[in-house]
Amino acid sequence: MKRARIIYNPTSGREAIKREMLDILSVYEKAGYETSAFATTPEPMSAAKEAKRAAEEGFDLIVAAGGDGTINEVVNGLSPLKQRPMMAVIPAGTTNDYARALKLPRDEPLEAAKVILQNETIKMDIGQIDKDDKTKYFMNIAALGTISEVTYAVPSLMKSLYGYLAYLVKGAELLTRIKPVNATVQYDDGEYSGSISMIFLALTNSVGGFESIVPDAQLDDGRFTLLIIKESNLGQILQMVAQMINGGKHINNPNLIYKKTNKVEILPLNNAQMKVNIDGEYGGDAPMVFTDLQQHIEFVANRSGMSETVVSDAKRKFVEAAEKLEN
Secondary structure (H helix, E strand, O other), rough: OEEEEEEEEEHHEEEEHHHHHHHHHHHHHHEEEEEEEOOOOOOOOOOHHHHHHHHOOOOOOEEEEHHHHHHHHHHHHHHHOOOOOOOEEEEEOOOOHHHHHHOOOOOHHHHHHHHHOOOOEEEEEEEEEEEEOOEEEEEOHHHHHHHHHHHOOOOOOHHHHHHHHHHHHHHHHHHHOOOOOEEEEEEEOOOEEEEEEEEEEEEOOOOOEEEOOOOOOOOOOOOOEEEEEEOOOOHHHHHHHHHHHHHOOOOOOOOEEEEEOOEEEEEEEEOOOOOEEEEEEEEEEEEEEEEEEEEEEEEEEEEOOOHHHHHOHHHHHHHHHHHHHHH
């Protein structure tokens, strides 16, 4: 029998996962996995260490149960390994961006666990970050600039009580004091050097609960979606937000650079500080190099609920090849 290890945050989602653990274990047993569970501890990178240990012991499936922070830790535990087991996600956080991208139920842990019974998976791109001699990984978003402080500036209690409202309140506050940073951004087919208000590097189409920031995201094509917002005043940024909500029209805004790229290097200029938010948590300061690791980890997903535009680049490559033949 195959083996599964559930790595869960016992305090996430008002302890919903903890209350339903017996039923969740039964779901994975029904799916053909001998299943055990591990509760994370306050020790730094507790989930990452357990994921690495379980993978090296030959577990076939690692289930990350908790918020995006727990998923990020498990991804960091598995990504450096040559042999990586399949992953599943049971969301129990505030925004649950990654569960949204995988089209999983976000408010019912038991229903999210049951997706394993559909036998649907997707090999997801993972982001690698290199700074000095250290490497870390992310599965959804890296954001740089003042607005990237939103997530980790909101107290955890406020997140739990008010959810998205907490982010909107803090976001509105930070918008009024965005400080542009002079930086150089190098990507596959170009470079931008100048005053920048914000930078986003996205692996999925779900960023802070919004699916229209990256309207054409693909999950497995080996390319980040890079958004560089040039120095903009409050009115210009609010205009971009309105365009984003109105069907993703912001991608044509002259103050925005919107690119697909496998690699990105970000270099602040004049000793400027540029904080980096990685999957919702403070992840250090640039300079950093980001690389998209194509189809790096296979995830259990509600594949039948996904748009075809986000699950494979095969169709894109076919269309590009056909256009070249026509020309």
